[in-house]
Amino acid sequence: MRVTASTFPISMAGRLNKLNISQTRLHQQAPTGQRIQTPEDGPSSMNRIPDMQQDAKALGQCQRNVLFMKDQASASYSAMQSLKKFVDRESELSMRTGGLRRQEELNIYWHPQSLPTDRPS
Secondary structure (H helix, E strand, O other), rough: OOOOOOOHHHHHHHHHHHHHHHHHHHHHHHHHOOOOOOOHHOOHHHHHHHHHHHHHHHHHHHHHHHHHHHHHHHHHHHHHHHHHHHHHHHHHHHHOOOOOHHHHHHHHHOOHOOOOOOOOO
């Protein structure tokens, strides 16, 4: 095989051109952090992309589920607070009316506007 005097400069120019292209790609990757632009850049990484996309979808579904459950918990808490207020009021009324026996006396607490009008003044 015959080697001419221009073989080395041509080979060196080709290698410098490839290095320049590689440097340009690295300069583009540095600010974005994106290491893979084409499938040839990382075949093993490209195989993981569908799994990552599936994981991202599952994560999104989990986030939606958490928000739904949070709304359900808030609604349940609100209902429980209302029931607690009702029970507290019932307890208060039962304590106040504990010694009362006649229906007229009990009506005073349940319907204060129905007080007997025939009381002596």
